[in-house]
Amino acid sequence: MSLDPRLSQRIARVLLWAMTVLTVAVLVFIIFFILRKGLPAVNIDFLTKNPVDMGRGGGIFSTVIGTIVLTALAIVIATPLGVGTAIYLTEYTWENTLTRVIRFGAECLAGIPSIIFGLFGFILFVTKLGFGWSILSGGLTLAFMILPTIIRTSEEAIKSVPASYRQVSFSLGGTKWQTVTRVVLPSALPGIMTGIILSVGRSIGETAAVIFTAGSALRIPTSLFSSSRTMSVHFYILAREGISMSKAYGTAAILIIAILAVNIATYFLMNRFIRKYS
Amino acid sequence: MNRLEKRDRHVRLALLVIAFSAVSILAVITVFMFEQGTPIMFKYGVKNFLAGSDWYPSEKSFGLWPMIVGSIYVTSGAMVIGVPFGLACAIVLTEFSSKRVRGVIKPLIELLAGIPSVVYGFMGVVILVPFIRETFGGPGLSVLAASIILGIMILPTIISISVDSLQAIPPAYREGSIALGATKWQTVRMVLLPAARSGIIASIILGMGRAIGETMAVIMIAGNAISVPRSLLAPVRTLTSNIALEMGYAAGEHRQALFATGVILFIIIMILNTVANVTSSRRKKAKG
Numbered sequence: 001m002s003l004d005p006r007l008s009q010r011i012a013r014v015l016l017w018a019m020t021v022l023t024v025a026v027l028v029f030i031i032f033f034i035l036r037k038g039l040p041a042v043n044i045d046f047l048t049k050n051p052v053d054m055g056r057g058g059g060i061f062s063t064v065i066g067t068i069v070l071t072a073l074a075i076v077i078a079t080p081l082g083v084g085t086a087i088y089l090t091e092y093t094w095e096n097t098l099t100r101v102i103r104f105g106a107e108c109l110a111g112i113p114s115i116i117f118g119l120f121g122f123i124l125f126v127t128k129l130g131f132g133w134s135i136l137s138g139g140l141t142l143a144f145m146i147l148p149t150i151i152r153t154s155e156e157a158i159k160s161v162p163a164s165y166r167q168v169s170f171s172l173g174g175t176k177w178q179t180v181t182r183v184v185l186p187s188a189l190p191g192i193m194t195g196i197i198l199s200v201g202r203s204i205g206e207t208a209a210v211i212f213t214a215g216s217a218l219r220i221p222t223s224l225f226s227s228s229r230t231m232s233v234h235f236y237i238l239a240r241e242g243i244s245m246s247k248a249y250g251t252a253a254i255l256i257i258a259i260l261a262v263n264i265a266t267y268f269l270m271n272r273f274i275r276k277y278s
Numbered sequence: 279m280n281r282l283e284k285r286d287r288h289v290r291l292a293l294l295v296i297a298f299s300a301v302s303i304l305a306v307i308t309v310f311m312f313e314q315g316t317p318i319m320f321k322y323g324v325k326n327f328l329a330g331s332d333w334y335p336s337e338k339s340f341g342l343w344p345m346i347v348g349s350i351y352v353t354s355g356a357m358v359i360g361v362p363f364g365l366a367c368a369i370v371l372t373e374f375s376s377k378r379v380r381g382v383i384k385p386l387i388e389l390l391a392g393i394p395s396v397v398y399g400f401m402g403v404v405i406l407v408p409f410i411r412e413t414f415g416g417p418g419l420s421v422l423a424a425s426i427i428l429g430i431m432i433l434p435t436i437i438s439i440s441v442d443s444l445q446a447i448p449p450a451y452r453e454g455s456i457a458l459g460a461t462k463w464q465t466v467r468m469v470l471l472p473a474a475r476s477g478i479i480a481s482i483i484l485g486m487g488r489a490i491g492e493t494m495a496v497i498m499i500a501g502n503a504i505s506v507p508r509s510l511l512a513p514v515r516t517l518t519s520n521i522a523l524e525m526g527y528a529a530g531e532h533r534q535a536l537f538a539t540g541v542i543l544f545i546i547i548m549i550l551n552t553v554a555n556v557t558s559s560r561r562k563k564a565k566g
Contacts, residue, residue, distance in 0.1 A: 009461040013374060019366035024383060026430060027390045030401055084296035092290055104555060105301030111484065111551040112307065112544070113491025115518045119525070119540045120307045123314055144303050151300060175282045177289045205394030208493040208518075212525055236396045236494060239403065252397055259392045267385050 031256060038253025041246045047254075051218050055234060056244050060251055062220045066135075066228035069221055070214055071203040073139030074146060075196060081143075082150025083185075083192060089151075090158045091180055110148035114209040117145045121213035133227040138214025145209055146199035153198065157191020158184060160277050190273040194266050201262035204255065207232045231255055311544050315537035327538060333504050335524070335532040342539060347506045348421075348514040349490050349543075355425020355510075356432055356489040361482055363429070364436030368478075371437070372444040373466055384441075391434035399498030402427045407499055416511035419501030424514065427495050432485035439484060443477020443558075444470060480558040487550040491543065493518040517543045 045059055052058035085106070089099055121141030131137045161184050169179040185192075207230075215227035216237060229237075231251055238248040319327050322340060330341020367387060371380055402423055411418030451473055455465040471478070501513020502523060515523075521536050521543075528536055 005461045005464055009463040012463040012466075016366045016370050016374060019363050020370040020383065023363055023367050023390075023433060024386050027386055027393075030393060030397070031389075033401070033405070034397065081296055081299040084293050085299060088293040088297035092293055102297055102301055105304045107555060108548065108551045109300050109304050111487050111491075111547055111554075112304075113487075113493065113518060113547060115491065115493040115521055116307070116311065116540055116544055116547075119314075119521065119537060120310055122525070123310055123537070124306070144307075147300055147303065175286050177286050178282070201392045205392065205396075207394065207396050208522055211522075232394050232396050235400070236498075239396070239400050240498060248400070252400060255394055255397060259394070260389070263385070263389050263392050267388075 031260070034249065034252045034256050038249035038251075038256075041250030042253055046250055050220070051234070051247075054243055055218070055238050055247055060231060060234060060247075060254065062218055063229050063231045063234040063251070064254075065220050066214070067204055067230040067232075069135055070138050070142060070210065070228065070230055071200055073135060073224075074142035074203050075199060077140065077143035078147045078150050078199065079196060082147050082195070083154045085151045086154035086158055086192075087180055087185075089155055091176065091184065106148045106151045109144070110152075114145060114206055117141050117209040118212040120144075121209060126213055132225060133213065133215025133217070134225045135214060135221050135228050136224040138210050138228070138230075139224075141209050141213045142203050142206060145206070146202055149199050149202065150192075150195045153195025154188070154192045157188040157194070157273070160191065160273075161187045162277065190269045190276075194269045194273065197262055197266045197269070201259055201266075204230075204258050204262070205232055206230075207236050211236070231258075308544070311537065311541050314534060315539075315541035318531055318534040319538045319541070328542070331506070333520075335528070335535060338531065340535040340538070342517070342520075342542065344504050344506050345515050345517045345520045345539065346542070348500070349516040349518070349546075351421050351507060351514060352424040352428055352496065352500065352516055353486055353489045355421060356428035357482070357486060359426060359429025360432040360436055360485055360489070364433050364481070364485070365440060365478070367433070367437045368440035368444060369466055371441050373462060373470070387434055387437055390430070391438075395431065395492060395495040396498070398427050398431055399495035402495065402499035410511070414511055416509075417501060417513055419499055419513050420511045421500070421507050421514045422510040424496050424500040424516075425510075427499055428489045428492055431492060431495065432488045435488050436481045436485045439481030440474070440478050443474040443481070446477070447473045476557045480554040483550050483554040483557070487547050487554070490516075490550075491518060491547060493522050497522055 047059055047064065048061050049059035050062045051060060085102065089102060093099055118141065121137055125131045125137035125140055126133055165183050165187060166179055169183045174182070210230055211233050214230065216229045216233055217227035218229055219226070221228040231254060235248055235251040235255060238244055238251060318340070322338070327340055327342055328346065329343050330339070331343045332339045332341045333344065367383075371384060375383065406423050406426060407418035410416070410420060410423055414422075447470055451469050452465055455469045456462070460468070496516050497519045500516065500519060502515045502519055503513040504515050507514045517539050521539050524532070525536055
């Protein structure tokens with residue numbers, strides 16, 4: 001093992017870079033492949049017409065609506081819980097056994113696979129509580145799934161607000177809650193938004209947890225209790241049952257575009273936030 | 279006590295209740311999974327469930343051995359691919375790249391985490407599976423295909439946590455090593471990787487958890503045959519695919535058996551989470 005250190009340095013460098021470039025290439029390939037194959041199937045009709053004949057014809061309008069409604073519901077439920085938890089952890093307590101339990105709980109929740117969330121949502125919301133396959137069951141399940149992400153990002157955002165902001169507010173006679181709502185939260189907002197947008201991305205892409213709780217009805221949902229199919233579930237069913245490859249590629253292209261938009265939005269928000277406090 | 283102070287106390291109480299939401303949800307999920315899944319395990323014997331190799335739900339035969347082995351195989355395969363590539367990316371990002379290059383590569387790798395698992399599965403179906411079928415023979419839907427796709431899917435987990443722990447190393451470590459005349463690669467190998475060891479191990483364990491829990495991508499590319507695979511090219515069914523494939527039509531004891539599958543998966547994940555948590559918190563403590 002007496003290889004010349006400079007030679008081994010050169011070899012290591014080339015090898016590590018090659019592996020990194022390959023990793024990035026895989027990503028770029030996936031995105032270009034899906035967009036190239038999928039975009040020809042995408043037009044105004046594809047986005048504004050409902051699926052016909054199980055998805056063989058027509059567009060994906062009802063699944064776009066299903067995705068938006070389900071994601072919105074999940075965000076509306078998870079955001080107050082997640083941001084509230086983050087405020088409590090950062091502003092109202094100090095590091096102790098209690099906070100360790102809360103953090104451990106959130107970390108464990110983050111590690112639970114989506115299929116377990118699906119099983120749980122199915123047994124609790126769909127059968128026990130009698131919500132059936134519905135927007136409500138799916139939205140609640142998704143909310144539980146994205147909660148850890150919102151807690152973690154909000155906590156980081158709130159923590160990075162400089163202590164001097166709080167001191168000034170207190171010295172002006174502000175109460176704790178006034179300080180939190182009028183000083184801390186507005187300053188932490190871009191960071192909190194980052195977490196919410198990341199969660200939107202996760203909700204859009206989720207399949208396993210949604211298919212067993214929201215079902216796969218192709219109609220446009222009319223109430224919280226109607227079953228609905230999201231784009232990811234639609235894409236999965238189209239591809240797996242071989243219903244229509246061109247429609248599957250088209251749906252995948254829309255999914256990828258949505259995810260790209262989400263990531264670009266987070267990237268810019270995050271950069272602005274970091275610049276502000278460093 | 280004035281009105282504002284009173285409100286502050288109510289708010290504090292409300293926030294405390296909210297702060298317990300994540301823990302409570304975890305507790306409720308645990309209770310429901312065990313309540314639904316364990317009775318049938320005890321009814322037919324835990325040993326038969328874990329070690330039985332026949333899964334014929336209609337004949338009340340619930341052996342999960344092939345799926346347990348299947349999950350272990352594809353997860354190990356994913357680690358073989360994901361760990362070296364993940365570490366290579368993490369090392370390049372922290373040690374071998376300029377700030378500008380890092381600014382391009384890092385967001386791209388984060389994007390990798392955003393791609394839905396069904397899209398990964400689909401890429402497996404249209405690109406990887408035909409490639410394996412034509413190059414190596416066999417059905418293409420295989421342990422190998424699932425390992426490669428899962429290996430790619432766990433990269434963001436491994437990379438982001440490893441990068442964090444490499445960046446957390448005090449600069450003095452690097453400077454000291456370079457000052458002693460070591461090359462950059464020697465510094466990485468002999469100083470930085472050992473110093474970041476616990477964080478890297480945690481990242482690998484969390485990556486393992488992701489691989490073992492992944493469902494939709496695996497269903498699409500693993501072939502789902504219920505037998506212990508004899509080669510890398512044989513089809514395989516994992517614990518997660520077992521649940522997702524049959525949940526749609528299962529009823530009665532069959533459904534309970536699927537929940538039992540979920541319980542086993544749940545226990546594995548909780549063990550991995552706890553180990554990762556303990557390793558990374560030990561690191562924080564060591565750094566003071």
